[in-house]
Amino acid sequence: MKQDFQQILRGLNLKSTPKRVVLLEVLDDESVYLSPEDIWNRMKKRFRRLGLPTVYRNLEELYAGGVISRVIHPNRQLYYYLCRNEEHHHHFICVSCRRVVDVSFCAEKELQDVVREGIQGKVLSHILQINGLCRHCLQKDGAVHAY
Amino acid sequence: MKQDFQQILRGLNLKSTPKRVVLLEVLDDESVYLSPEDIWNRMKKRFRRLGLPTVYRNLEELYAGGVISRVIHPNRQLYYYLCRNEEHHHHFICVSCRRVVDVSFCAEKELQDVVREGIQGKVLSHILQINGLCRHCLQKDGAVHAY
DNA sequence: TGATAAATAGAAACAGTTTTCATTTAAGGA
């Protein structure tokens, strides 16, 4: 586990520091999306001193390295971070409880076709994110948290 | 045309001010996405005094009213705004020249199915955005602008 | 034309993020 994280960090040519390992642990523990500050707060329980810039720096590096993934807030220009990112997939995010569920559906091929044929352009990346209410929040209807 | 914009504004219970009309004109003139500041700069050519907050307020109102649409920058947490938003569709954006092309393809039905069956949740909205290179930028390869 | 509510400018506040730089720490070699 911890071993695992060390290997991941080595793989990115990043030193295996306690803070990086804990950052990965924090993300791995959660099934909801977390803001940089959320992550900072959780990590601070484990370190006497921890700067927010450290969190930002590491999120950036780990995201760039493809180890973690992120979603964009449904109606604010903010990123939220998620646990590990295995292979290409998209996310259903519950706008009420922040839960994230991986979605295997991906229209990549169709998008490629549409762009190649209709626009004669080339796809570099795509964002597909589904915002909605998860099963649990649907049941306690009305009790939907603001987001 | 200008008449048209007035009607749109009335339809949203917004007063038809010169600045709102010019904002819509500016967006309508462009086939590229514009940041709030881009829009401000273009609008300033027409007004001696124009505050950036006015641009933000109006973008927000018009977006909320469904009159304009926006995209998220492919790798920064920033919104960019686009000309009018007719009916539901998605955008191909060229990361080099910022050109935007409407894409009619939409996997809405599939998404609904996946979420209903796989997650037992409900879709409220979805983001589908294709980032890539348009035909023109593909041709002048190598000359791709930073973004 | 006048009254009223909405819209605006300008300044300031704000939130989230990034930079800077001095200090600390991990990793690899003696």
Next chain:
DNA sequence: TCCTTAAATGAAAACTGTTTCTATTTATCA
């Protein structure tokens, strides 16, 4: 194990984009 070096970090400050506040201006409608 100790030393060296480059990388990582903390703290403060800077920065960027956005929003709030308040007094003034303006569109709308009677």
